[in-house]
Amino acid sequence: KAGVTQTPRYLIKTRGQQVTLSCSPISGHRSVSWYQQTPGQGLQFLFEYFSETQRNKGNFPGRFSGRQFSNSRSEMNVSTLELGDSALYLCASSLGGGLVSGNTIYFGEGSWLTVV
Amino acid sequence: AQRVTQPEKLLSVFKGAPVELKCNYSYSGSPELFWYVQYSRQRLQLLLRHISRESIKGFTADLNKGETSFHLKKPFAQEEDSAMYYCALETSGSRLTFGEGTQLTVNP
Numbered sequence: 001k002a003g004v005t006q007t008p009r010y011l012i013k014t015r016g017q018q019v020t021l022s023c024s025p026i027s028g029h030r031s032v033s034w035y036q037q038t039p040g041q042g043l044q045f046l047f048e049y050f051s052e053t054q055r056n057k058g059n060f061p062g063r064f065s066g067r068q069f070s071n072s073r074s075e076m077n078v079s080t081l082e083l084g085d086s087a088l089y090l091c092a093s094s095l096g097g098g099l100v101s102g103n104t105i106y107f108g109e110g111s112w113l114t115v116v
Numbered sequence: 117a118q119r120v121t122q123p124e125k126l127l128s129v130f131k132g133a134p135v136e137l138k139c140n141y142s143y144s145g146s147p148e149l150f151w152y153v154q155y156s157r158q159r160l161q162l163l164l165r166h167i168s169r170e171s172i173k174g175f176t177a178d179l180n181k182g183e184t185s186f187h188l189k190k191p192f193a194q195e196e197d198s199a200m201y202y203c204a205l206e207t208s209g210s211r212l213t214f215g216e217g218t219q220l221t222v223n224p
Contacts, residue, residue, distance in 0.1 A: 003159075004206050014182050017193055031210045033210055033211065033212075035212075042214060042215075042216050042217060043212075043214040043217075044214075045211050045212065048210055050210070055208075055210075056208060056210075056211045058211075082146065090160065092210075092212075096210055099125060101178070103210065104165070105150075105206075105210060106161075106162070107152075107159050107160040107161070108159060109159045110159070116152065
């Protein structure tokens with residue numbers, strides 16, 4: 001079956017602009033989470049959605065937001081882009097379910113964002 | 117608060133040598149721990165999870181709650197094992213806390 005799909009794969013934005021990234025989870029998966037990966041900070045959790053509701057949120061400013069649709073597809077938005085937002089943004093999906101399920105979490109290939 | 121520590125950023129071994137990638141965690145709840153691997157130019161993928169107690173590609177990892185560790189081991193490293201390895205702790209709601217990662221290089 002198809003894996004986690006993210007679009008676009010690469011994009012360049014100017015400081016101050018906003019960006020929307022899209023994620024299609026594995027079919028049947030109801031949990032979608034987002035991570036930021038940078039050389040300096042590593043992999044950091046942004047937020048997680050389950051059945052269209054934000055269930056968890058990391059320590060990122062309000063410029064970072066997300067949503068999930070009824071078909072489990074998710075988008076994340078970053079407004080007023082800063083140079084430090086340049087990163088690989090990873091989407092991950094899992095069956096979700098219980099609070100700590102031990103379910104396998106599958107990752108997409110990521111969206112490379114460069115802010116200039 | 118939860119925390120995952122991988123003390124070695126870089127680890128280099130020769131082919132056929134044993135390898136151990138260290139992972140320590142701090143978490144007040146019952147831990148669900150994973151090892152993820154990222155090969156060059158590939159997506160992050162699950163290698164092991166402690167609840168299944170399986171061996172994947174010759175790797176094993178044992179959860180030691182007393183020492184709060186989940187070290188990854190392989191008795192004979194192969195060149196194709198060269199990759200970035202991340203230890204991760206699942207807390208609430210499919211949220212993973214990752215360690216900083218260890219770049220493993222297996223030399224011929």
